[in-house]
Amino acid sequence: MLYGAIEAGGTKMVVAVVEDTGEIKEKLTIPTTTPEETMPQIIDFLKDKAVKAVGVGSFGPVDVVEDSPTYGCIMNTPKLAWKNFDLVGALKDGLGLPVGLDTDVNAACLGEMTYGCAKGVKNVVYITIGTGIGAGIAVDGKLLHGMMHPEAGHIIIPKRLADRGQSVCPYHDSCFEGLASGPSIEARWGKKAYELVDNQVVWELESEYIAKGLMNMILTLSPQKIILGGGVMHQTQLFPLIREKVTELLNHYYDTRELADMDNYIVPASLNDNQGILGAAVLAMNV
Numbered sequence: 082m083l084y085g086a087i088e089a090g091g092t093k094m095v096v097a098v099v100e101d102t103g104e105i106k107e108k109l110t111i112p113t114t115t116p117e118e119t120m121p122q123i124i125d126f127l128k129d130k131a132v133k134a135v136g137v138g139s140f141g142p143v144d145v146v147e148d149s150p151t152y153g154c155i156m157n158t159p160k161l162a163w164k165n166f167d168l169v170g171a172l173k174d175g176l177g178l179p180v181g182l183d184t185d186v187n188a189a190c191l192g193e194m195t196y197g198c199a200k201g202v203k204n205v206v207y208i209t210i211g212t213g214i215g216a217g218i219a220v221d222g223k224l225l226h227g228m229m230h231p232e233a234g235h236i237i238i239p240k241r242l243a244d245r246g247q248s249v250c251p252y253h254d255s256c257f258e259g260l261a262s263g264p265s266i267e268a269r270w271g272k273k274a275y276e277l278v279d280n281q282v283v284w285e286l287e288s289e290y291i292a293k294g295l296m297n298m299i300l301t302l303s304p305q306k307i308i309l310g311g312g313v314m315h316q317t318q319l320f321p322l323i324r325e326k327v328t329e330l331l332n333h334y335y336d337t338r339e340l341a342d343m344d345n346y347i348v349p350a351s352l353n354d355n356q357g358i359l360g361a362a363v364l365a366m367n368v
């Protein structure tokens with residue numbers, strides 16, 4: 082059985098045809114410009130592919146509350162052409178198929194829980210650290226929505242006193258995304274993450290902020306596994322530093338089986354950056 086999958090990002094859209102085994106049969110990447118330009122390309126690609134349903138993991142904020150009058154719409158985004166755009170409605174109209182929706186990070190979390198390193202795990206946090214920071218959260222095997230969806234990239238974390246960098250978040254002067262996203266690294270050090278690989282000071286500070294963000298999520302959500310994806314996390318030297326700092330911050334307040342095995346508790350995404358598109362396919366399967 083084939084399913085359509087869309088990973089709707091702020092800069093690009095990835096559209097794919099996926100087998101229910103998780104095999105990606107075909108994939109297309111389109112720049113995210115305006116709905117008028119981008120949506121017809123998505124619909125053209127999927128319309129004669131014999132897919133049974135379509136799943137979307139979308140950038141946000143996006144209304145994922147099914148009984149809401151604006152369900153399926155992009156909400157308040159700085160990408161003004163997409164503000165209030167009815168993404169699910171446009172796909173339903175264009176393709177005449179059922180459409181499943183969640184956030185990009187919830188989709189990635191679902192992808193890892195179905196095909197990747199979190200198979201069989203019911204309480205999972207998936208965090209992307211790249212252009213922005215976002216978290217997909219599963220509680221008891223279900224993706225968490227609540228009043229809308231979590232926006233854990235904006236949890237407040239304490240800034241290191243000696244850090245003279247400014248938060249890059251326009252809303253908060255000391256939030257996770259503002260202090261630890263890719264753009265915040267670039268703003269603080271004047272270079273992109275991949276150009277700073279050999280600078281130990283950069284990764285010490287970065288891992289401290291990530292560990293603080295994780296600490297808040299560990300204590301609030303009690304996840305059994307934390308998966309870190311996104312461009313910044315391609316800097317794999319961060320993993321041992323983050324694990325060490327989380328252990329220090331927790332200071333044995335908790336002693337669980339999972340925390341005793343840090344190498345399998347805080348792990349990199351396992352699906353070669355296909356976790357989002359595969360999760361979107363699972364949203365289609367579940368619709």
Ligand SMILES: [Zn+2]
Pocket residue numbers: 234235250251252253256257258259
């Ligand atoms: Zn913020």
